[in-house]
Amino acid sequence: MNETAQKTIVFRSGDDWDRWSRHFQSKANDLGIWIYLRPDHPQPWPRKPNQPAWKDFLQNTATNDIDNTDADDRGNRPRGRSSTQGRKNPGDGLDPDTSEAQRMSQNASTAYNAAWISYRESQRKWEKLADANVKLREWVRSSVSDEIWMNILDPIAGTRAWYLALKEKGVIAMAHSQTDALLEYRDHLRKVPSSLSKMSKWVREWENLMAVGIRYGASDTTNPQTWAQDILTTLRPIMPTWVLNTRQNYWEDLVSGDYTYTQLAEELTREINMELRAKPTRNHKAGFVTLHGQEADDDEQPNDQPPELANHSGRGSGRGRGRGGRGRGGRGGSLSSGKRKRQDPLSEYESSAKCNACLSKGHTLKKCFYINHKIRPEGWTPHPIIEHFIKERRQEHQSLEAEIQRVLKEKDNESD
Numbered sequence: 326m327n328e329t330a331q332k333t334i335v336f337r338s339g340d341d342w343d344r345w346s347r348h349f350q351s352k353a354n355d356l357g358i359w360i361y362l363r364p365d366h367p368q369p370w371p372r373k374p375n376q377p378a379w380k381d382f383l384q385n386t387a388t389n390d391i392d393n394t395d396a397d398d399r400g401n402r403p404r405g406r407s408s409t410q411g412r413k414n415p416g417d418g419l420d421p422d423t424s425e426a427q428r429m430s431q432n433a434s435t436a437y438n439a440a441w442i443s444y445r446e447s448q449r450k451w452e453k454l455a456d457a458n459v460k461l462r463e464w465v466r467s468s469v470s471d472e473i474w475m476n477i478l479d480p481i482a483g484t485r486a487w488y489l490a491l492k493e494k495g496v497i498a499m500a501h502s503q504t505d506a507l508l509e510y511r512d513h514l515r516k517v518p519s520s521l522s523k524m525s526k527w528v529r530e531w532e533n534l535m536a537v538g539i540r541y542g543a544s545d546t547t548n549p550q551t552w553a554q555d556i557l558t559t560l561r562p563i564m565p566t567w568v569l570n571t572r573q574n575y576w577e578d579l580v581s582g583d584y585t586y587t588q589l590a591e592e593l594t595r596e597i598n599m600e601l602r603a604k605p606t607r608n609h610k611a612g613f614v615t616l617h618g619q620e621a622d623d624d625e626q627p628n629d630q631p632p633e634l635a636n637h638s639g640r641g642s643g644r645g646r647g648r649g650g651r652g653r654g655g656r657g658g659s660l661s662s663g664k665r666k667r668q669d670p671l672s673e674y675e676s677s678a679k680c681n682a683c684l685s686k687g688h689t690l691k692k693c694f695y696i697n698h699k700i701r702p703e704g705w706t707p708h709p710i711i712e713h714f715i716k717e718r719r720q721e722h723q724s725l726e727a728e729i730q731r732v733l734k735e736k737d738n739e740s741d
Contacts, residue, residue, distance in 0.1 A: 575589075
């Protein structure tokens with residue numbers, strides 16, 4: 326088999342069905358015959374038209390001649406076989422080239438010409454479809470392996486029968502592909518990255534897996550409510566604000582299918598890129614303060630170092646109490662001296678901390694402005710979406726609600 330023929334073969338096993346079927350449908354549609362081949366509710370294939378016969382029109386002429394003889398007798402004499410007995414049927418064995426064709430009446434001649442025009446038009450359409458069918462069958466033969474041709478396809482069967490035979494073989498493989506696509510899709514949801522910089526690639530892979538799952542009919546990808554719930558639940562710990570905004574504004578459109586997964590992926594990618602551009606480089610405090618609705622004081626700490634924790638015990642740090650009395654106000658200084666101009670709740674940033682309520686990094690539950698209202702700075706305004714998010718979490722997780730109540734109770738005892 327030459328190289329060109331090898332390139333045309335795309336159906337060697339059931340695993341090739343999806344790709345081969347798409348090629349088949351595309352070619353059949355281009356040739357104008359897919360409506361006669363599709364597996365569900367196909368239109369009947371047009372029959373080859375019959376050429377109109379001269380004798381049919383000559384018989385009508387002969388009858389008209391009989392009816393026009395003896396107008397006076399026509400009303401008094403019954404018509405029957407006796408009136409035409411012994412007369413030769415002028416249509417029997419008539420050669421169109423003979424002068425007998427001239428015996429056609431004007432009406433019969435007009436009817437014959439109209440029938441002939443209709444026949445030629447139908448004949449051209451039928452020949453066009455027949456030629457298209459031949460081309461498609463030649464492509465099918467060149468696009469399947471010899472094993473498929475010998476074992477699956479009957480040479481004298483119709484083109485639609487060929488398609489259904491190959492589909493039956495592909496259905497089994499499609500079932501396996503459907504399972505594989507579903508498992509790969511679910512596994513991808515479990516591998517969502519914690520770093521925002523890697524999210525764009527993850528979203529692109531999710532979009533591709535959605536397309537594959539829909540093509541194979543994987544249940545989690547074909548139901549809009551299911552995949553929408555999956556993606557929002559997966560991203561809620563990482564992008565809580567975006568998830569809440571999407572749920573509030575687009576949930577009905579997602580469930581109805583008006584807002585597609587490709588649109589959601591595009592919007593999600595745009596949001597990620599905006600977050601990355603707005604994210605300061607190694608400024609740990611800025612991430613916490615922005616979430617709480619204020620700007621960071623860049624002059625309090627160098628941007629390349631996280632702010633140190635306030636010294637509540639009144640003692641300097643171990644490194645600050647070295648030789649030379651640095652712990653008493655030397656060059657090392659205490660944590661309350663140097664560049665720190667004022668003490669406020671925003672300065673207490675813990676780089677490894679994470680709030681269980683708003684899921685933001687940089688502070689604990691005790692330092693969260695959304696939970697501990699008493700430490701809120703003057704003029705600070707909470708974000709309504711984040712407030713709604715925390716409210717949902719408190720309702721869903723009893724352990725979180727218990728922890729919040731414990732923290733608030735401790736704060737009340739400290740204030741007393």
